[in-house]
Structures are given as C-alpha cells and as structure tokens.
Amino acid sequence: MTFTLPGFDLPAFIRSTLDEDLGVGLPGGGHDVTSESVIPAEAQFSGVMNTRDAITVAGLPIAAEFFRTLDPEMAIEVLVEEGAQVPAGTKLMTLSGNARAMLTAERSALNTVQHLSGIATMTRTYIEAMQGKATLLDTRKTIPGLRQLEKYATRMGGAKNHRMGLWDAAMIKDNHVLVAGSITEAVRRARDAGVKDVICEVDRLDQIEPAIAAGSSHILLDNMGPDMLAEAVTLIAGRAPSEASGGVRLDTIAAIAATGVTYVSVGRLTQSAPAADIGLDFTPL
Structure with a gap:
C-alpha cells in the first residue's frame, strides 16, 4: 500500500x-x-x-x-x-x-x-512520563520542508498535532498584542475576521480573564511553573482548553501535566x- x-x-x-x-x-x-x-x-x-x-x-x-x-x-x-x-x-x-x-x-x-x-x-x-495526565502536543519547531513527516512521527509516538502551520488557527502572541494594543483587541480582531480557532498566549494570571472574555478558544500558558499553572487552571475553570508551553523537559513534564492543564506542548520533540x-x-x- x-x-x-x-x-x-x-x-x-x-x-x-x-x-x-x-x-x-x-x-x-x-x-x-x-x-x-x-x-x-x-x-x-x-x-x-x-x-x-x-x-x-x-x-x-x-x-x-x-x-x-x-x-x-x-x-x-x-x-x-x-x-x-x-x-x-x-x-x-x-x-x-x-x-x-x-x-x-x-x-x-x-x-x-x-x-x-x-x-x-x-x-x-x-x-509515558506524563502518566496519563493531559495530552501531549507538538509545535511548529520543525526542520523546514519536513513538517508533515515530523508531525506524522509525533503522531506515531502518541502525541496530537497542534497547528500544522500559520493557516489553521490564530496564535496571538505578545507581538500581536503589542501592535493591537491589548489582548482584548487582538482577540476581537481575529474573531471579527471570522477565525474559528483563536489561541491566545498569556504569561501572567491577570491576562487570562481578558483573553477568555474576548472569545479565545484556547489559552496558552507560557513559561509558568507548576504552582502558577495550577492557579491558572483554576481561573480558567473549564471555560477553554489550557496548554502549558515553554521550557518543558522530560524531568518536569510529570509535574506540569499533573496541574490539570488540558495540553502540554513540547518543541523539542521535533527540534531536538x-x-x-x-x-x-x-x-x-
């Protein structure tokens, strides 16, 4: 075949x-x-x-x-x-x-x-290190020209593909917020443009409520330790999927997954x- x-x-x-x-x-x-x-x-x-x-x-x-x-x-x-x-x-x-x-x-x-x-x-x-808690995601940190194959390989390993590229979901990061003026405005613009899936990155707890209120469909919790992640999950309260991202290593992923986040994304799967x-x-x- x-x-x-x-x-x-x-x-x-x-x-x-x-x-x-x-x-x-x-x-x-x-x-x-x-x-x-x-x-x-x-x-x-x-x-x-x-x-x-x-x-x-x-x-x-x-x-x-x-x-x-x-x-x-x-x-x-x-x-x-x-x-x-x-x-x-x-x-x-x-x-x-x-x-x-x-x-x-x-x-x-x-x-x-x-x-x-x-x-x-x-x-x-x-x-295996996650012990059944949360779902593992890959990232766009792939070798140019090999993304389809590398993301196929992560699926074979048991992970779920995150964004395949720039086209299949909006990912609002700090630079987008900087230009738009606020998280609320950045998310609003993506929603007004008809984007179905709007992922909003936050690195502070006080950014979570504005992101959800504006209509984010997915909250990316960037570079937060386990204690802060657990608090963020409590604040999100199931209103959107949560994703822990940034600096995740094999020796830290168990504690991160145990915080109650929906997803954990790991760039090194394809990068390293x-x-x-x-x-x-x-x-x-």
Whole structure:
C-alpha cells in the first residue's frame, strides 16, 4: 500500500532526496560513482533493516519507497507496524533486488527512518512520563520542508498535532498584542475576521480573564511553573482548553501535566530528538 499524508508529495520527496545524494544538476553529478564502479549492474542483494535501539517505529513505508523508486521489482517486506514499540535487535524490513539500487537508496532510506523513529521514540518517552495526565502536543519547531513527516512521527509516538502551520488557527502572541494594543483587541480582531480557532498566549494570571472574555478558544500558558499553572487552571475553570508551553523537559513534564492543564506542548520533540540507531545489512545473492 502506498504511503500517503495530506499535503505531502511522497514521490517529489523521494526524488528530491535521491537527487540531492546523487548530485543531480551538479558538474559530474547524477550518479552513484561507487556502486557503478564496484558493483556489477546485474548483481543482486538481499538486505535486512534492524534497530540497535529500543524504539517507537516511524517511517518504514517511506524508506521502502526509496528502494522501489530505483528498483520497481524489488521484493520488500515491512515487518513492523508504524507506531509499534520494539526492543533493540528487532528486524524491521527485508529486501531483495538489484544491488546497485539498494546501495544507492540506502542512506536516504536510513536517514528518513532514523530521524522519524527518533522523534516517535522521544514522543513516547514524554507521554509515558506524563502518566496519563493531559495530552501531549507538538509545535511548529520543525526542520523546514519536513513538517508533515515530523508531525506524522509525533503522531506515531502518541502525541496530537497542534497547528500544522500559520493557516489553521490564530496564535496571538505578545507581538500581536503589542501592535493591537491589548489582548482584548487582538482577540476581537481575529474573531471579527471570522477565525474559528483563536489561541491566545498569556504569561501572567491577570491576562487570562481578558483573553477568555474576548472569545479565545484556547489559552496558552507560557513559561509558568507548576504552582502558577495550577492557579491558572483554576481561573480558567473549564471555560477553554489550557496548554502549558515553554521550557518543558522530560524531568518536569510529570509535574506540569499533573496541574490539570488540558495540553502540554513540547518543541523539542521535533527540534531536538536524536536519531534512532537503525542499520541495514546486505548479503550478495
């Protein structure tokens, strides 16, 4: 089954990634000089992709497409479902087909699944630390061009996507308030413009009531400690969802989630997740 994501062009991503590695358009580029000079064109390989870390899996169908693009006849079996938690040593995928195609696609495929599985794994770690309290959100702190994939990976780890971009909700921050003159005016302008979802960031307790009274549909509580968050939740009193954001770490998220906030957002899920250690071993046929 072909991997699809709304708003994501998989064939274009595969092609541009391979073109980058092959140096398409550069002097002397456009081919894998190592494989072409060392591996006979008719050579066949079998391969096994496995993880050396305990991981939450994300990106295997995308990795498979790199190989299929260069060898449409390649036999590929994905052994693990997306979002599965697997121990170190787990086999993730088997391949059999043209050796040159396999070697040329290897790094692009591994880079993708290592990065996305790293995000999914960190996401799962944060969710486990929350102990069932609140819902974990991702952010727009993504690598340019990879937002759809990175936010897909956080979903595989168990998080909920926050805004996908600047288009799907208004996020009123301090600079918007500065220009509008007040929280009340900023929220009013967004509402008057017909924006359905209006998120208002506050960093003081006295900003909560004006934000809600003006019609905010979501209150973002910025850089507040657990005690202040608990007080903010009391003031909001269920009139809008609340989100704790800013400086959330693995060692603090349990206390933050326990304050009663609806959501906790964590930028480092996509900004700082380390790549998973995943390898690919080949055998000539």
